[in-house]
Structures are given as C-alpha cells and as structure tokens.
Amino acid sequence: MLSTEVLSNENQTCRGWEAPTSIGGGRMSPKTSYAYDGKAKTPVVTVMDDDYLLQENEDYTITYSDNIKVGTATVMITGMGRYTGTVSVSFTILQVKKNNVIKSSNITKTVSAKEQKVKIQATVNDEADIFIK
Numbered sequence: 001m002l003s004t005e006v007l008s009n010e011n012q013t014c015r016g017w018e019a020p021t022s023i024g025g026g027r028m029s030p031k032t033s034y035a036y037d038g039k040a041k042t043p044v045v046t047v048m049d050d051d052y053l054l055q056e057n058e059d060y061t062i063t064y065s066d067n068i069k070v071g072t073a074t075v076m077i078t079g080m081g082r083y084t085g086t087v088s089v090s091f092t093i094l095q096v097k098k099n100n101v102i103k104s105s106n107i108t109k110t111v112s113a114k115e116q117k118v119k120i121q122a123t124v125n126d127e128a129d130i131f132i133k
Contacts, residue, residue, distance in 0.1 A: 020082055020083070020084045021049065021079075021082055021083055021084070022079070022083070022084055022085040023047065023054075023059075023060055023077060023078070023079035023083045023084065023085045023086070023087055031043065031091075032091050032092065033091060033092040033093070033094055034091065034092070034093050034094065035093075035094055035096050036069070036070045036093050036094060036095050036096055037096075038068070039068070040064065040067050040068050041064075041067045041068070041073060041091070041093055042064055042067065043075065043091055045062055045075055045077060045089070047059070047060055047077060049083075054083070057080075058080075058081065059079070059080065059081055059082070059083050060077050060078060060079050060080055060083055061077075061078050061080060062075060062076070062077055062078075063075070063076040063078070064076075067093070068093075069093065070093050070094065070095045071092070071093060072090050072091075072092055072093075073090065073091050073092070073093055074088050074089070074090050074091075075088065075089045075090075075091070076088050077089070
C-alpha cells in the first residue's frame with residue numbers, strides 16, 4: 001500500500017510526498033505453461049499496488065529470460081519511479097510429445113468446377129497446436 005506522509009521542517013509542511021514502495025509482485029496471465037514451438041514466450045503480466053493497476057515502462061519494466069527453449073523461463077519485474085525492487089515469476093515451456101505430430105500424405109482431390117469441401121478431424125493432447133498448410 002502506498003503511504004502518504006506529512007513532512008514538517010519548522011514552519012514548512014509538504015503534503016503528498018509518496019515514499020518509495022517496494023514492487024509487490026506480478027500476476028501473470030492464468031497460463032503458467034506453454035508448448036515449445038521455437039518462438040519466444042512472453043506471458044501477459046499484471047502488476048498491482050492494492051487496487052491500482054501499475055503501468056509498464058512507467059512504474060516497472062519487464063525482462064524475460066530463457067523463454068524460447070524447453071524448461072523454466074523467468075519474467076523479471078523491476079520497479080521504477082516510485083516503485084523499487086525486483087520480483088521474478090517463473091513459467092514452464094514444455095516439449096510437445098511426438099505423438100501429437102500429425103502427418104498426412106497421399107491426399108488426392110478430383111478437380112471440378114463444382115465447389116468442394118474437405119473435412120479434417122484431429123484430436124490433440126497437452127495444449128498442442130494444429131497447423132494446416
């Protein structure tokens with residue numbers, strides 16, 4: 001919680017001075033694990049001071065590390081301005097199981113002037129993505 005103090009120096013009073021506050025921590029998007037796809041993972045981070053939503057690059061900065069390869073990745077939240085300190089939050093990048101890879105070949109299509117529809121069905125586990133080229 002931010003504190004507002006009244007400072008006195010003989011006859012002078014300064015109201016509204018806000019003491020530096022330690023960055024309390026961040027909440028990441030609900031997802032704490034991601035499937036490996038070779039691309040950098042940058043989860044959404046929300047940082048609050050009680051009920052006040054802090055602003056990135058105004059109240060804090062974010063640095064991601066180890067967020068491309070399989071394993072544990074880290075988000076570093078560093079306070080700036082009125083906020084001090086650093087908090088780290090971890091998330092996991094998981095190897096996609098090989099049985100989630102679906103390949104198909106020898107698909108033939110008869111060409112005609114009539115519109116044709118193709119139905120493809122697939123089921124995946126462990127948050128795998130399906131890409132159709």
